[in-house]
Amino acid sequence: xxxxxxxxxxxxxxxxxxxxxxxxxxxxxxxxxxxxxxxxxxxxxxxxxxxxxxxxxxxxxxxxxxxxxxxxxxxxxxxxxxxxxxxxxxxxxxxxxxxxxxxxxxxxxxxxxxxxxxxxxxxxxxxxxxxxxxxxxxxxxxxxxxxxxxxxxxxxxxxxxxxxxxxxxxxxxxxxxxxxxxxxxxxxxxxxxxxxxxxxxxxxxxxxxxxxxxxxxxxxxxxxxxxxxxxxxxxxxxxxxxxxxxxxxxxxxxxxxxxxxxxxxxxxxxxxxxxxxxxxxxxxxxxxxxxxxxxxxxxxxxxxxxxxxxxxxxxxxxxxxxxxxxxxxxxxxxxxxxxxxxxxxxxxxxxxxxxxxxxxxxxxxxxxxxxxxxxxxxxxxxxxxxxxxxxxxxxxxxxxxxxxxxxxxxxxxxxxxxxxxxxxxxxxxxxxxxxxxxxxxxxxxxxxxxxxxxxxxxxxxxxxxxxxxxxxxxxxxxxxxxxxxxxxxxxxxxxxxxxxxxxxxxxxxxxxxxxxxxxxxxxxxxxxxxxxxx
Numbered sequence: 001x002x003x004x005x006x007x008x009x010x011x012x013x014x015x016x017x018x019x020x021x022x023x024x025x026x027x028x029x030x031x032x033x034x035x036x037x038x039x040x041x042x043x044x045x046x047x048x049x050x051x052x053x054x055x056x057x058x059x060x061x062x063x064x065x066x067x068x069x070x071x072x073x074x075x076x077x078x079x080x081x082x083x084x085x086x087x088x089x090x091x092x093x094x095x096x097x098x099x100x101x102x103x104x105x106x107x108x109x110x111x112x113x114x115x116x117x118x119x120x121x122x123x124x125x126x127x128x129x130x131x132x133x134x135x136x137x138x139x140x141x142x143x144x145x146x147x148x149x150x151x152x153x154x155x156x157x158x159x160x161x162x163x164x165x166x167x168x169x170x171x172x173x174x175x176x177x178x179x180x181x182x183x184x185x186x187x188x189x190x191x192x193x194x195x196x197x198x199x200x201x202x203x204x205x206x207x208x209x210x211x212x213x214x215x216x217x218x219x220x221x222x223x224x225x226x227x228x229x230x231x232x233x234x235x236x237x238x239x240x241x242x243x244x245x246x247x248x249x250x251x252x253x254x255x256x257x258x259x260x261x262x263x264x265x266x267x268x269x270x271x272x273x274x275x276x277x278x279x280x281x282x283x284x285x286x287x288x289x290x291x292x293x294x295x296x297x298x299x300x301x302x303x304x305x306x307x308x309x310x311x312x313x314x315x316x317x318x319x320x321x322x323x324x325x326x327x328x329x330x331x332x333x334x335x336x337x338x339x340x341x342x343x344x345x346x347x348x349x350x351x352x353x354x355x356x357x358x359x360x361x362x363x364x365x366x367x368x369x370x371x372x373x374x375x376x377x378x379x380x381x382x383x384x385x386x387x388x389x390x391x392x393x394x395x396x397x398x399x400x401x402x403x404x405x406x407x408x409x410x411x412x413x414x415x416x417x418x419x420x421x422x423x424x425x426x427x428x429x430x431x432x433x434x435x436x437x438x439x440x441x442x443x444x445x446x447x448x449x450x451x452x453x454x455x456x457x458x459x460x461x462x463x464x465x466x467x468x469x470x471x472x473x474x475x476x477x478x479x480x481x482x483x484x485x486x487x488x489x490x491x492x493x494x495x496x497x498x499x500x501x502x503x504x505x506x507x508x509x510x511x512x513x514x515x516x517x518x519x520x521x522x523x524x525x526x527x528x529x530x531x532x533x534x
Contacts, residue, residue: 054188071196073174256381276504369398
């Protein structure tokens with residue numbers, strides 16, 4: 001996996017301002033298959049279909065897997081995870097706080113109306129408005145203004161230099177809506193399906209059940225190979241496997257690594273896996289009892305058998321997480337071997353140790369333990385199994401924990417709304433490959449509120465100050481130093497309890513190929529990335 005390689009307008013994490021100013025993106029997307037390889041239809045399974053297709057109110061990987069085929073941003077991620085031109089055929093950094101996006105001509109929405117700079121501006125401003133309740137608002141915290149500086153040009157002015165914002169126009173936070181639709185409160189429902197400029201348009205949506213997409217004849221880019229795509233929800237892992245075996249589906253994402261052997265045993269199925277750059281973690285609400293007690297948090301941290309979970313759930317295809325960031329996501333700022341060496345210095349190291357866990361709990365205000373319920377999504381391949389292991393360990397030290405299994409939409413809604421947080425399990429996959437991404441979301445005080453990802457309600461002024469340095473200074477050394485301080489404090493305070501860094505796997509019928517599967521499968525138009533007949 002090539003992360004942070006300079007090519008065709010890619011901004012490498014840590015690139016100097018002078019180097020970035022000289023870059024102008026050029027769009028060179030190759031067709032995904034030959035014109036004579038038209039495929040009438042495919043059926044693709046997802047563990048969950050959202051209740052709404054309006055991303056600002058349903059920011060989940062499965063929403064992205066659907067809407068990345070319908071909507072696009074000014075930029076996109078290439079197969080090397082770097083930035084490429086998309087709706088903007090070029091872009092430039094005028095100065096450290098000003099970026100201009102020059103929109104390509106001839107781009108239309110699914111209803112035939114032309115894309116304008118006003119649509120991009122309206123989309124960005126929607127996320128920025130406190131009244132919108134956008135779950136992606138934090139990606140715009142650094143933006144001062146966004147304006148249509150010409151009919152085909154959008155200018156973004158930042159409050160201060162911010163390395164992370166360069167990626168915002170490429171992931172779900174940058175997917176462009178038609179301006180008029182954003183005023184309709186029904187957007188995302190079956191009655192008002194979101195329009196986009198992507199290769200497909202939505203034609204049918206049954207919440208929590210299925211979505212039907214049709215290829216557009218007027219798409220500005222390469223002609224889609226597949227004419228119709230049906231995405232259906234099959235939450236049960238065994239049912240999904242059976243559907244694949246019987247030929248009822250042509251592929252699926254988000255396989256449980258522990259199930260890969262069963263999928264590989266299917267005669268007509270290929271399994272593809274890649275490093276996910278994702279992380280599973282526990283959040284512990286610092287703002288309320290009992291997790292406002294550091295000894296309780298440390299007791300929980302010592303009670304997680306990370307190595308055992310990696311072996312049991314991932315068949316070794318993943319790692320025990322010693323910090324929030326997978327080492328590879330530091331690429332461009334710090335080599336992964338240096339990251340691992342740094343992680344080894346973090347103290348305490350919270351290795352699985354029930355004696356230490358009991359000792360910490362004995363020092364807390366709750367030496368006799370307490371009751372706690374942890375919600376886990378049944379659509380996720382690992383959440384319930386992880387929590388079953390963790391709760392059994394917690395019971396051995398006196399914490400009476402139980403797992404509450406829930407559907408994916410309810411689990412995420414409760415988390416993002418900060419509804420009775422207590423202890424939560426979270427699975428998170430990167431929006432882009434930069435080491436400040438995760439800590440900015442999970443450690444920043446600005447995100448310790450409804451709509452924010454900081455489910456621990458962790459607030460630390462020094463962490464906020466160091467995150468500002470890491471986001472504003474493009475120098476790799478300065479960013480590394482700032483982020484190291486963040487991770488030292490977060491580890492000491494148990495801001496979160498990292499569990500594991502999993503691989504990512506998908507399955508596809510052998511009669512098809514999909515060469516563009518990456519860690520960002522939910523942020524890219526996957527059916528346009530080397531999809532076709534073998």
